Amino acid sequence: MEIVVTNESDIFVFAIRGRLDAVTVPELEERINQWFEQSGTKLVFDLDGLDYISSAGLRVFLTTAKKMKARDGKLCMARLRDNVKDVFTISGFIALIPAFETLGAAQDALQ
């Protein structure tokens, strides 16, 4: 897994590539926990490069969404591949975290 964090003004984008599973999830958790040490309130998970997600990954997304809500922030996702979207749909997580077709649409939603 590879995580690249960028920001445009106050919107932060985590581009997550590769596999998000029980082995790799601690790395994402650590990066997110670091990010939460700052006071940001706008976060996008760009999943264009994400090949695979399991329940370990879903758990991090859910805890992140809850933390964002607790600080009146917003989390959304962009560019889910079909197999990743299936996991979000079956688990009902698609109703918990807004998902957009393009990164631009996700960023617009956070403006």
Add this chain to the structure above:
Amino acid sequence: MSMLIKQMPARVESLHDLLTFITAEAKKKGFSEEARQQIELVAEEALVNVFVHGYAQNQGQVEVRCSASDDSALTIEIRDAGVSFNPLSLADPDLQPDLACRKVGGMGVFLIRKMTDQVAYRREGDSNILTMTFLNR
């Protein structure tokens, strides 16, 4: 019917090797990429359950058996000798669409149920055995 067996320490460091073993079998059987991704996901959920709940201090082994019958179904058995535990006894999680109410966890077994064609648990001697079957459509 052929059967392939792989045994490894029941800890997360074994996950990728075991998944590679399983998906290679699925590929040999001609499962589509989409189907293989579902098989891989279900296998991870079942294996991680064993890693987390099976043994105290990661001291045990997990065994994966892949058997392929002529009707092109793939059956995966996951065996451990940890504490007696039937994951299928867990209630489905509440798929609460409200973020504040949605509980963290419980998704692994739910995904196993949703993405297998058949799943069964049995306790045999000192072993937990989870059997999952996937049909090649």
